[in-house]
Amino acid sequence: MSLCYAYYPGCSGLGTSLEYDISTRALCRNLGIELVDIPDWNCCGSTPAHAVDHLLSACLVGRNLGIADDMAEARELDGIITPCPSCLKNLKTTQYRLADPEFHRKVELVVGRPLRADLPIKSVLQVVVEDLGLQALAQLVKAPLAGLKVVPYYGCIMVRPPRIMQFDDPENPMALDNLLTELGAEVLPFPLKTDCCGASLGTTRKDVIAKLSGRILDAAEEAGADAIVTACPLCQMNLDMRQSQINKANHSGHNMPVFYYSQLAGLAAGQGETSTMLDKLCVSPRPLLAALAGHTGEGA
């Protein structure tokens, strides 16, 4: 089976989550999933757009959906995919609301073109787990992550609201759990797997982040995890880049690496630094990986 998707990278992939974008592209390449970037894509507006106006949000998304329509004219596509849950929710919410003819007409007027917007829209995680299947992933694993104890952290909106996202269980998703198990890691039960990290309040209300992301870090440590694994750029930034701020606010001493699942897939596939980009993580995973390598007697 050969899969080809229109790829929507999202803005953070150009900056704060560069390592997520690069390791995701590498993972897809290894799995034989062809990604064609949506040419000249624009920002979906993220939370600020839908918090300010639903029409504006849908129109920013609509331009990208329109370009994807054109791509599907030129060649067969299996759908649109993105690594970022926030972009995903905006893409899927817009598609859902465009089913209303009156709203559809308004959006077309503002975007300035007709829109079909009928391609399936999924996260990269969903495509890997559902469309391709974990067996395909198992074939990539050359250096299983044996001895690595992780908690899977999905964030809120990868699976919520279920009516829109149509992926896994909204309260106890297992996609990431199963994927990490396939990579050879020891996946610990994590009751906070869909709890909120504080999202975009990081800049404006640090007290909220210290409390919510702090609780996730505390629980991960209590569970005995070596690391947290996430699929969301904003969650990753709050837990990793802001970990020092959180420690200061909460008088805690966390030193917990926060990986993207795609980075761990690259590690398990025996890939080097160019695609895993472990150096981009603020809390260094080096001591952890060195300890693991020492334990198993394998090179990191």
Place this chain on the structure above:
Amino acid sequence: MSSSPKAFDTEFIAEVQRESEQNLALCYQCGNCTAGCPVSFAYDYPVNQIMRLVQTGRKQEALSSHAIWLCASCETCTTRCPNDIDVARVMDVLRHMARRENIVSEKAVGAFWKAFLESVEKHGRVFELGLMANYVGKTGRMFTDVDLAPMALRKGKLGLKAHDIKKLAEIRGIFDRYREQK
């Protein structure tokens, strides 16, 4: 506000219903939304009380609440509502209305969203460093995240250059036509 606020503003109830496409009468105050809400600790009104303020037409209290600006859009309330009310969408609509009436109880949040959308309009994509500079300019919060800047720059996580899209005119057109529609 031109006149004194009405105690029971039926027009407000109808407006929230229309814009959110939700039947607010279905809320029977079970409290499930509040039980799941992660930001309740920072709210002035928990989310079930916001729903009640809307049901009882208390426009002024609802729109001037801090809660509507602190909602993280995590969708837990919507997911768990036993009556299928899209509570997060109601929170969105209350923010839209508050903004239109120039009531922004969490100034920093309002300024951040504004700076974010200005970045999108200017570049077609978010330029993170420019966004932060604009936000600092709007709020005077000079020391916001200044502790993170050296790390972010060293890691190459804060691009020094914007990644403008090619067809910026299309984005400007979308913003212009959107404003005309309003």
